Amino acid sequence: MTTLLDAERHSARQLTQLYGWRWQAAEINLRHLKTTLAMEMLTAKSPEMVRKDLWAHLLGYNLLRSLMEHAAPLADYQRARLSLQGARQGFRTILSTLALGARTVRNALFSDLLNEIATDLLPVRPRRQEPRVVKRRPKPFPRMRQPRAVLKAQLAV
Numbered sequence: 001m002t003t004l005l006d007a008e009r010h011s012a013r014q015l016t017q018l019y020g021w022r023w024q025a026a027e028i029n030l031r032h033l034k035t036t037l038a039m040e041m042l043t044a045k046s047p048e049m050v051r052k053d054l055w056a057h058l059l060g061y062n063l064l065r066s067l068m069e070h071a072a073p074l075a076d077y078q079r080a081r082l083s084l085q086g087a088r089q090g091f092r093t094i095l096s097t098l099a100l101g102a103r104t105v106r107n108a109l110f111s112d113l114l115n116e117i118a119t120d121l122l123p124v125r126p127r128r129q130e131p132r133v134v135k136r137r138p139k140p141f142p143r144m145r146q147p148r149a150v151l152k153a154q155l156a157v
Contacts, residue, residue: 032084033061040136064088067117074118086120 004010034040039057044050068082075082094109101109144151 029061033057036085036088037061064091067091067113071114071117074114075121078121081121081124082117083120083122087117090116090120 002015004015037057037060039053042050042053044053064084064087068079068084068087071082071087072079090113094113098106098109
């Protein structure tokens, strides 16, 4: 679906290219949310807690992306080559010092973090495609289909 309906201004080729870019960005961002930020398996039991878990992951994701956006000028605006995982690891390394350090220490750490993000560039990978396969191997146990209390009671018998 598109709202770009003027065929004279927007050729089919342009629309196809735009769709490809959009889809690639959506796939990458969803993959980062699931794998880099460990959101593959939600463990909350109530809908309210699942919503909170999703919002916490989105907040963390946006925090890292805003750090990367601050680092983009230092990397000649090569946003696609900045590493989300590298930004996450660098941020986690200095998090406690950022929270407790003096203002001058925090400013220096923040500047160092931006430089680290900007210099830890991903390699250029044109037309990179990944296979759609299941990474988690199934465990040799049956699936839990009853409440844990019921299964524990059956073991006690």
